[in-house]
Amino acid sequence: MYGMVNRAIEDLVVSSAGVEVWNEVRQAADVEPDGFLDSASYDDDVTYRLVAAASKVLQQPAEDILRAFGRHWILYTGKEGWASVFDLGGDNMVDFINGLDNMHARVQIALPDAQMPQFSVVECDGYLELTYRSIRTGFAPMVLGLLDGLAEQFDESWDIEHVVEKTETQDDIFHLRNSKQTGQIDEADAA
Amino acid sequence: MPHDALTLSPHTVEALFPFHFLLGCDDEQIVSVGLGLRELLPEDYSSLALDQLFEIIRPRNDGLTVSIIKQHLRCSFILKMKQSNIMLRGQFLVTMENTVLFIGSIVVSASNSLDKYGLSLKMFAPFDLTPDIVIMHKFREIELADRQKRSERLSEMSRSHDELNVHANTDELTNVPNRRGFWRKGESVLKKLRGNEPAKLLLALMDLDNFKLINDHFGHETGDDVLREFAARLAQVVGSKGLVGRLGGDEFVVMTESIDRHDLHGTAIQILNAVNRPFTRENLQLPLRASMGVVEVCATDTMESAIHHADVAMYEGRANGCGGIFWYSDEFSKSVQDKAEMMVRLEKAIESNSIEPHFQPIIDLATSDLVGFEALARWNDGERGMVRPDIFIGLAEELGLLIELDMAILTKTLDQLSLWHGHGKMYCVHVNVSAASIQQTLIERVSDELQRRAIDPKHLILELTETTIIENTDLVREVIKGLSAHGIKVQLDDFGTGYSSLSHIRDLPVSGIKIDRSFVGDTDGKARKVLHSVVNMALDLDLDIVAEGIEEEEQLVFLKNIRCKYAQGFYIGKPGTADVCEQLFPQLIKLAA
Incomplete structure (x- = not known):
């Protein structure tokens, strides 16, 4: 995992709980106090340890930590740190998600060691089906957070549901329903 | 159909070249534009003349006309969009429908966000590297920031290391180099001496004859004050041409350069005079008296040998009565060596009961x-014969x-x-x-x-x-x-x-x-x-x-x-x-x- 991911976790803990709590998390994860370098590649285990330590110190389930991290990644790290790149994704949630693989393909050239996930979207009847493929496991809650963040970023309202969990033969699948549309439909039905 | 002709459907052209436009050869009006370019042109582009939309930058020419375009079909064109100052780079192709097709991409500064043009990834052909440049540029910025961080970390480490070094090499009490620090600095002085033969170097090892008494009678606090003053006096007398160190306890060492041997003796006396002045604090006046072993350091000496020689001179000088300067010499060294050997033989003689009445x-x-x-x-030391009783009895006492x-x-x-x-x-x-x-x-x-x-x-x-x-x-x-x-x-x-x-x-x-x-x-x-x-x-x-x-x-x-x-x-x-x-x-x- 690139250092920018670990640094974003640090950023999230510091901004939400303070430096002292971050130091506790860092020590519990057995991470040196030097801080992460965004462009350096770190072992995935460091990220797992950080999430586990944050869960322990903040006394929150790891899933919640990851979801909060996904949201933070979009709203702060992505939007502020990578704004020039983030903006290429588009100006709405559907375009952005549809363009994610295209984006990652281009980012891969700059970060050749990155093991980036793949996202494919299929429009179904009244909802989008998002398939998330990754060589890593356990990051599905983070995807929920990413989607939360995107909806917030584009000021859209989506109901997001993790409908299929990853197995050896199956990828994670999410269903996204546009709440406003749903609301409008409901209103129409009511009318 | 020309042999190099290619057939592309409008849909394919749209997908492959988001920054294209099609121009009628006769009326020189824009027929259609790609998705990306559409974002950049004014809404009424179809009603505007070509030279109202674009200015030609390359090839150099007076205006953008179909005639000029056809003259430069093999050239790259750079067009500047008049209303937004955005540049496009590309090439014109002649179509079978009496039109010319411009296929190109926008020219952006690497640090620009494409968002400012209202462009997103979907508006670029997969082979268009413009977005990659933006991404690469961002990553390059991150790498530079990391390099800066690394450099700051190294500076910090180096600073910490320097501070640790100073701490590890300095005596806390007197603020002069400790044994380790003196040794290191002394080695570097010796190195210089080797390249500068005529210079004379003096190394003096000294301690206070009555320091234990001062400590015992007036307390360690006074003892510490005495040591601080002792070090300060030494530092003052040798100044910038010399080096002072505390080896431990009340043992100090000085290394200083002199012009010649005569000057060396003068320097040794100056040092002793400086430290032998009484120590005064409030109503207390304590006489200080140091014993000093001095050696003239040769280019072949090491710190170890120089300090050892000075130590031997001081030790032997003390054995003959406290206080004063004791010079080390080769003869002296030989006598010390002889004495050490004799002590070994005497010990064996006593052990083997070969000393006779x-x-x-x-x-x-x-x-x-x-x-x-x-x-x-009486001791008959084999080949060396009878040894005077005052000599071997003195040695037996030392042993x-x-x-x-x-x-x-x-x-x-x-x-x-x-x-x-x-x-x-x-x-x-x-x-x-x-x-x-x-x-x-x-x-x-x-x-x-x-x-x-x-x-x-x-x-x-x-x-x-x-x-x-x-x-x-x-x-x-x-x-x-x-x-x-x-x-x-x-x-x-x-x-x-x-x-x-x-x-x-x-x-x-x-x-x-x-x-x-x-x-x-x-x-x-x-x-x-x-x-x-x-x-x-x-x-x-x-x-x-x-x-x-x-x-x-x-x-x-x-x-x-x-x-x-x-x-x-x-x-x-x-x-x-x-x-x-x-x-x-x-x-x-x-x-x-």
């Missing part, structure tokens, strides 16, 4: 009878082997005495005992040795110097009492040279005194009167009195006339082995008669 006769002046001998330790030496001589003497007694020669023997041997255990040990040989204790006289008594009078008194209780006599040796304290004669249960050779040899009238008085005093106190150092007949006659009881000296007989003494007996008797 020689016996010097003592006669009764009234009868001229040979009454006994003084046993004197802490005086007790062993005393006992070796005592037992060998008693062995000889036992032999003499066995032959009916009932002599007495005088054996010297050093201060180190004066312990309660001496009483039992001597008594045991006598009993083992069935020698009557009255035939053994132990000789103690006044110096021995002064060192621990109470213990000496107890030991003499214990020896006397066992019938063993104790005499005061070298009487008249040291304290000549009458209180010792009065207070200690000594059986007699031995008058020092310096008194016997002085023929001055006053000296003779003193000698006479001492003999009279001894007679009055019923003390045995032995005069030593008789070298002339006149001395013998004088002593006999003043009724001195016993005498010994070269005139009577030189110390020798028991065999030699035996052979001399007849001559001795004749001489005394």
Whole structure:
């Protein structure tokens, strides 16, 4: 995992709980106090340890930590740190998600060691089906957070549901329903 | 259809070239534009003339017309969009429908966000590297920021390392380099010396002669103040041309350059004068006195050898009395080396019991009878021959082997005495005992040795110097009492040279005194009167009195006339082995008669 991911976790803990709590998390994860370098590649285990330590110190389930991290990644790290790149994704949630693989393909050239996930979207009847493929496991809650963040970023309202969990033969699948549309439909039905 | 013609559907053109536009050859009006370009053009682009939309930058020309385009079909064009100043780079192709097709991409600065043009990834063809440039640029920014962070970390580490180094190399109390720091800096000075032969370098090692006393009497706080002042004085006197270090305790070292050897001596004196001034604090004034071992450092020296030499000079200087400057020299080094070797041999000699007693006769002046001998330790150091007793006894003291030496001589003497007694020669023997041997255990040990040989204790006289008594009078008194209780006599040796304290004669249960050779040899009238008085005093106190150092007949006659009881000296007989003494007996008797 690139250092920018670990640094974003640090950023999230510091901004939400303070430096002292971050130091506790860092020590519990057995991470040196030097801080992460965004462009350096770190072992995935460091990220797992950080999430586990944050869960322990903040006394929150790891899933919640990851979801909060996904949201933070979009709203702060992505939007502020990578704004020039983030903006290429588009100006709405559907375009952005549809363009994610295209984006990652281009980012891969700059970060050749990155093991980036793949996202494919299929429009179904009244909802989008998002398939998330990754060589890593356990990051599905983070995807929920990413989607939360995107909806917030584009000021859209989506109901997001993790409908299929990853197995050896199956990828994670999410269903996204546009709440406003749903609301409008409901209103129409009511009318 | 031309052989190089290619058929593309509008949909394909749209997908592959988001920044294309199609231009009618006849009316020079834009027919259609790609998705990306549409975002950049004004909404009424279709009603505007070509030169209202674009300005041609390359190839250089006056205007953008189909005619000019057709002249430069093989050229890259750069077009500037008039309303937004955005540049497009691309090429024109002629179509079968009497149109020209421009396919290109926008030219953006790498640091620009494409968002400012309202463009997103979907508006770029997959092979268009424009978005990649933006991403690469961002990543490059991140790498540069990381490089800056790394550099700051290294600087911080280096700074911490420097601080640690200073801490590790500096003595906290005095703020001068500690042993490690001095060693390091000294090595670098030596390195320079090697490339600059004519320079003279002095290394002085010193400590305070009375520092322990200051610490004990005035407390460690005062002691610390003294050390700080000591270091400050040294730093002041050597200034920037020298180096001061504290090796530990009150031991300091100085290394300083001089112009020549004469200057070296001057510098050494300056240093000593600086540190020998009294230490003053409020109402307290303490005299400071340092001993200093000094060495002129050669280019071949190492820090280890230079400090070792200075240490040896200081140590040896101290052995000869505290205070002052002691220079190290090659001769001095050799004498130190010789001494060290001799100490090793002496230790072996004592261990192997090869130090022998020689016996010097003592006669009764009234009868001229040979009454006994003084046993004197003699060491034959093999090829080097006989070693002077004052030398090897001093070395034995440094080695802490005086007790062993005393006992070796005592037992060998008693062995000889036992032999003499066995032959009916009932002599007495005088054996010297050093201060180190004066312990309660001496009483039992001597008594045991006598009993083992069935020698009557009255035939053994132990000789103690006044110096021995002064060192621990109470213990000496107890030991003499214990020896006397066992019938063993104790005499005061070298009487008249040291304290000549009458209180010792009065207070200690000594059986007699031995008058020092310096008194016997002085023929001055006053000296003779003193000698006479001492003999009279001894007679009055019923003390045995032995005069030593008789070298002339006149001395013998004088002593006999003043009724001195016993005498010994070269005139009577030189110390020798028991065999030699035996052979001399007849001559001795004749001489005394």
